[in-house]
Amino acid sequence: MFVSIIGAPQSGKTTFFNALKGANGSGNGNGQPSIRIEVPDARVDALAKLFNPRKTTYSRLDVADTVAIREGELKNETLDAKSLQQIRHSDAVLVVLRHFDNGSAADPVGDFQRIREEFILADMVQTEGRLERLRKRNALKPQPALQQEQALLERCLAHLESGATLATLELSGEDDKRIRGFLYLSRKPMMIVVNCTEQKVAEAETLASQLRERLPGHIPVVAACGQLEAELAAMAPEEQGAFMAGYGIAESLRGRIIRLAYDTLGLISFLTVGEDECRAWPIRRGMSAQEAAGTIHTDLARTFIRAETVSYEDFIRLEGFAGCKKAGVWRLEGKNYVVQDGDILSIRAGG
Ligand SMILES: Nc1nc2c(ncn2[C@@H]2O[C@H](COP(=O)(O)OP(=O)(O)OP(=O)(O)O)[C@@H](O)[C@H]2O)c(=O)[nH]1
Numbered sequence: 001m002f003v004s005i006i007g008a009p010q011s012g013k014t015t016f017f018n019a020l021k022g023a024n025g026s027g028n029g030n031g032q033p034s035i036r037i038e039v040p041d042a043r044v045d046a047l048a049k050l051f052n053p054r055k056t057t058y059s060r061l062d063v064a065d066t067v068a069i070r071e072g073e074l075k076n077e078t079l080d081a082k083s084l085q086q087i088r089h090s091d092a093v094l095v096v097l098r099h100f101d102n103g104s105a106a107d108p109v110g111d112f113q114r115i116r117e118e119f120i121l122a123d124m125v126q127t128e129g130r131l132e133r134l135r136k137r138n139a140l141k142p143q144p145a146l147q148q149e150q151a152l153l154e155r156c157l158a159h160l161e162s163g164a165t166l167a168t169l170e171l172s173g174e175d176d177k178r179i180r181g182f183l184y185l186s187r188k189p190m191m192i193v194v195n196c197t198e199q200k201v202a203e204a205e206t207l208a209s210q211l212r213e214r215l216p217g218h219i220p221v222v223a224a225c226g227q228l229e230a231e232l233a234a235m236a237p238e239e240q241g242a243f244m245a246g247y248g249i250a251e252s253l254r255g256r257i258i259r260l261a262y263d264t265l266g267l268i269s270f271l272t273v274g275e276d277e278c279r280a281w282p283i284r285r286g287m288s289a290q291e292a293a294g295t296i297h298t299d300l301a302r303t304f305i306r307a308e309t310v311s312y313e314d315f316i317r318l319e320g321f322a323g324c325k326k327a328g329v330w331r332l333e334g335k336n337y338v339v340q341d342g343d344i345l346s347i348r349a350g351g
């Protein structure tokens with residue numbers, strides 16, 4: 001899963017990025033401003049204790065910093081190319097809203113509206129461009145597939161022109177697939193971190209819920225002080241507790257951002273076990289066993305036969321597969337089975 005940190009100039013994007021990175025965070029090695037965060041999972045820890053595998057793998061969240069979005073830079077595609085690519089290829093965006101004065105007064109709601117507007121405008125320009133070509137081609141020599149695409153894009157454009165984001169446009173699974181390639185900005189799930197002053201940090205929850213009510217749609221919001229979080233991340237672990245208690249910070253930023261991303265994207269995890277590897281795999285809630293198998297390897301989805309399935313709770317309570325079989329809670333599920341959070345799966349595949 002890949003999340004880009006976006007926002008207005010000087011809102012604290014890089015500060016939050018550094019706080020997430022922490023003192024011992026790792027970059028992805030190719031000079032890109034992106035980091036990989038492991039998602040702590042007590043279930044994986046417990047399974048690793050049982051299996052003592054060669055490798056233990058947690059779900060991962062990749063987070064990238066980007067340059068500030070200024071007016072017109074998205075629709076004109078004049079935003080730094082690397083940042084634009086990163087935003088377009090994100091599964092979700094984390095919008096940083098400034099809630100501290102830095103010479104100019106804070107306007108978090110206004111800043112959010114402007115970013116949202118930029119996304120909508122950029123998508124409109126892109127859609128109009130494609131539609132113009134489609135209309136010409138279909139007028140010259142109609143082709144059913146292109147006519148379908150034209151009708152779909154006309155719908156998208158009308159939706160955008162009404163001032164709505166494409167995230168709120170209901171599309172069939174087929175149509176959703178059709179427009180995925182456009183990498184529309186306003187279709188991306190959004191989440192917000194309000195960058196507040198250190199005086200406000202003890203009331204962060206209240207601040208977040210007040211803001212949530214003033215924003216359009218149902219966008220998840222958390223509040224945190226970027227500067228404090230960056231200081232905290234640079235500290236030795238044994239100093240962090242006292243610092244957090246002193247400022248009334250209840251939970252680490254990483255933990256909060258991970259939960260925010262999981263909520264925003266509707267993610268759950270399934271698990272795989274063995275002496276080679278114990279591992280958590282993030283998937284979208286509602287995914288079928290066959291689709292889940294595809295996240296391990298595309299071949300596994302193609303040649304899928306059955307998924308041996310037990311819940312994590314049963315597995316621990318009954319001490320492994322044998323116990324689960326004896327108790328009758330071990331299941332062989334078909335390709336349409338909807339995977340549940342904490343399912344331990346073993347995919348049977350042919351070919
Ligand atoms: N008072 C206060 N200042 C902050 C806070 N977070 C960041 N800043 C300051 O705001 C300035 C901008 O922070 P950055 O993290 O570089 O912001 P940015 O959004 O990455 O900025 P650009 O990439 O230039 O758009 C820096 O001088 C920070 O020290 C905060 O929570 N409180």
Ligand SMILES: [Mg+2]
Nearest residue numbers: 013014066067
């Ligand atoms: Mg920056």
